[in-house]
Amino acid sequence: MPGPLERSGQHVPADTPGEQGPVSPDRAEEHPAAAVYGANVTTYYAVFGALIALTGLTVGASYLSFGDAPAIVHTLIAMAIAGVKAGLVLLFFMHLWHSPRLTWLVAFGALLWLAIMMVLTWSDYWSRNWIRP
Amino acid sequence: MSEHAGPLAHHFEDIEQQKDAAALGMWAFLATEVLFFGGALTAYSIYRGLYTKGFAVGSSFQIVPLGAINTAVLLTSSLTMALAVHAAAVGNRAALVRNLALTLLLGAAFLGIKVYEYHHDYVEGLVPGAWFHPTEEVRDRIRPFEQQHGTVDFRQVELYFIFYFVLTGLHALHMIIGMGVLTIQLVLVRRGWFGPEYPTPIELTGLYWHFVDIVWIFLFPLLYLLRHAGGGH
Amino acid sequence: MSTGAPDPQYPSAPQPDAQQEVDYLNASFGWKSWLLTTDHKRIAILYLIVITLMFFVGGAFAVIIRLELATPQADLMEPDTYNKMFTMHGIVMVFFFLIPGIPSILGNFLIPIMIGAKDLAFPKLNLLSWYIYVFGAIFTIWGMLAGGVDTGWTFYTPYSTRSSHSNVIPVAVGALILGFSSILTALNFIVTVHRMRAPGLTWFRLPLFIWSSYATSLVVMLGTPVIAITLVLVAVERVFDWPIFSPPEGDPILFQHLFWFYSHPAVYIMILPAMGVISELVTAFSRKTIFGYHFVAFSSMAIAVFGFLVWGHHMFVAGQSVYAALIFSALSYIVAIPSAIKVFNWTATLYKGSVSWQTPMLYALGFLALFSIGGLTGLVLAAIPIDVHVTDTYFVVAHFHYIMVGGTIMGYLGGIHYWWPKMTGRMYPEGWAKAAALIVFVGFNLTFFPQFIAGYTGMPRRYAAYDERFQVLNVMSSAGASILGFGYLLPFGYLIWSLKYGRHAGPNPWGVTGLEWQTSSPPPPHNFDETPTVTEEPYVYAVEEPEYV
DSSP states (O other), X not given: XXXXXXXXXXXXXXXXXXXXXXXXXXXXXXXXXXXXXXXXXXXXXXXXXXXXXXXXXXXXXXXXXXTTSOTHHHHHHHHHHHHHHHHHIIIIISOGGGSOHHHHHHXXXXXXXXXXXXXXXXXXXXXXXXXXX | OOBTTBSOOTTSSSXXXXXXXXXXXXXXXXXXXXXXXXXXXXXXXXXXXXXXXXXXXXXXXXXXXXXXXXXXXXXXXXXXXXXXXXXXHXXXXXXXXXXXXXXXXXXHHHHHHHHHHHHHHHHTTBSSGGGXXXXXXXHHHTXXXXXXXXXXXXXXXXXXXXXXXXXXHHHHHHXXXXXXXXXXXXXXXXXXXXXXXXXXXHHHHHHHHHHHHHHHHHHHIIIIIOOOOXXXX | OOOSOOOTTOTTSOOOOSSOOOOTTTXXXXXXXXXXXXOHHHHHHHHHHHHHHHHHHHHHHHHHHHHHTTSSSSOSSOHHHHHHHHHHHHHIIIIIIITTHHIIIIIHXXXXXXXXXXXXXXXXXXHHHHHHHHXXXXXXXXXXXXXXXXXXXXXXXXXXXXXXOSOHHHHHHHHHHHHHHHHHHHHHHHHHHHHOOOTTOOGGGSOHHHHHHHHHHHHHHHHHHHHHHHHHHHHHHHHHTOOSSSTTTSOHHHHHHHHHHHHHHHHHHHHHHHHHHHHHHHHHTTTSOOTTHHHHHHHHHHHHHHGGGOGGGGOTTTTOOHHHHHHHHHXXXXXXXXXXXXXXXXHHHHTTSOOOOOHHHHHHHHHHHHHHHHHHHHHHHHSHHHHHHHTTBHHHHHHXXXXXXXXXXXXXXXXXXXXXXXXXXXXXXXXXXHHHHHHHHHHHHHHHHHHHHHHHTTOBSSOSOOOGGGHXXXXXXXXXXXXXXXXXXXXXXXXXXXXXXXXXXXXXXXXXXXXXXXXXXXXXXXSOSSOOOOOSOSOOOOOOOOSOO
């Protein structure tokens, strides 16, 4: 949408990304709503298929054995797959792919803050035994 | 929500500004939900690290096929929700009604399976607190695990189940709220609301519903699939 | 100035004649027009009423505390009762006054006007946030009347979840409900500032009050959900007897991590809005543009971000790892830097300005002095070797009261006085107001400075009884508290008086810059008759360049 500079009639440099997401011009002519809501129906079914497949993958991976490796290996694999699934839902079902930059910032900001909470809290437990009284 | 005098609210300049504001508002709200569930997940992750054996045993008591089916059910409901949003945007009222109803139905199916799982845990004596008395049969099930990893402290298993019920309970609560909103919108759609000139409320519900799905995408492996205690233990 | 055109939001409003202006206060009458309003200005006034009420509730607990502490023995009440007093003082002041105070009153009123908008992005959500506040307040007060809570406002486990026989759950739930109100307000502010600025109003033309409110809102959105889930877990543990945070399986330190992850940023929620007010006051009453606009704006954002990285400094003696403590200590030093930058910039703004001594400026200058002391003592506490000795003593109590009361409340009162003519169309009596400001300043320092000494020499906090060597300091503190209390009652009196008898104020009684001063006092229901266009930076005052520097 036009920001304050555009609406006041003041000059906006041509290469300013503005606050639109990467919406392709031809898609915008298909249907005005499709321009805002991005993906078409085929994409939804394809993403759905991928999500089901990844679910099967993560269930299968949980039955693998890694010998003497620590338990966290399974956690990391499961989280990686879950991350891909969540990414697909975010990008295509939630239209993040076609959303303005600000929406991306909100999504990543939330994840970053979650990471801060987890990492700094873990750092306490992880380093408890480094120094013995 | 639509006003009597058309969808544009008086304090916005145009409908585009209103839609952008609504979408940003919902995304910002979902960011708070990330931190809300995230706090519980942080606690869960700390305890899983401290009590790997007990939590692995706890996970092993879950019925993985049921969890996997529920995951598929919720993913399907996300598909139908996305299709509903699309239908609203292009003005296909029949598809909108159908997909909203399907989303509701799938949500109900998810909750039904969860109720069955909860009951199963109760029968096995795995509900924490006053109801925690794992049956002999349950204890026998983990003998092979204990042979490899040593005796399991069942207080750790209880803590696992505390988090299982809190996390899935909060998730279910969010689903119920979402289903409430879906029901209201389903009724309103049949009265002519949410046409292609202002499908935004459906999109907002969709964002919320997909988020609830994402939470489950992480809960499922974290609660059901981490049945291993590693070699070092 | 408003025109005579009927306002669609108030269809039953009387048609104004040539003399009478339609403003948001007289556009409609009756309790329904207030309790069902979606006008951000009316909602701000609704908040003013309930928040003032809660301030006096919290103040009443403070009076009781200071009465007990006037003597070394626990002679006024049982120690368990005293525990309830300081707990409830903390909960009411933190959750129901300091956190919502400036944002829900001044932020709600001013933000749309300052950016040239007709209302916030979500007016109905705004009204809902007020009702949620009231609901949370009722819940909490009920919990207090039904026996109170004695865990400290910090709800530390396992006492709060296992041993305490007090009303932990209703009060915790009350705070939880308040969190929702806070989140909805912040969400409204963020979307409004992003999406509803007037033409020409780019980010770096925004008043600094907006930058501070925006940064505060970010902190609220990211932090409050964590206290929400933490209180949910505490309530769950208490109700079902599930040992989430209690030994042997549960870890009390984990509770503290989750609790302080929010509660430290919460102190920035409490101070950032006041800092925003100070930026407005210092420029207005030195008739000079802010020194270092970008630095002040970015400092607000830096405080918001870094404020999330320091929570472990509340846990130096709790049992967390030494290495984590070191990291938190280092980060706590860093977080002081943007605050210091702001103090330097405000001071530099005064330099060679045309300074006048009206009441809002008195509060602003008081803020500069007292916040600096509070902030410096925070650095003292960030040093682990010192903190080990002064933690849980009155040194800490004095430190945070210097910031919360010497900082935030001074900012709050300065802002209320500065924008009072805008909100009500009436001037407050300047003589009384100046006297009150001075009484507050004197009373505040007499109350809290002795506490630094008491704490440093060993007096612990949260004790009803203390060693008699601390009595002189405590008597001074209690005497100061009575002066401070009187100082707070004065504005309550003369501000209400001014509603009927105060001088009528024009649109710009202070003669200052800012969009809010370009509309009538009080503003019309839709703030502006035409959306203004902004073409220059804020705080542009005519500057006389001296011939010789």
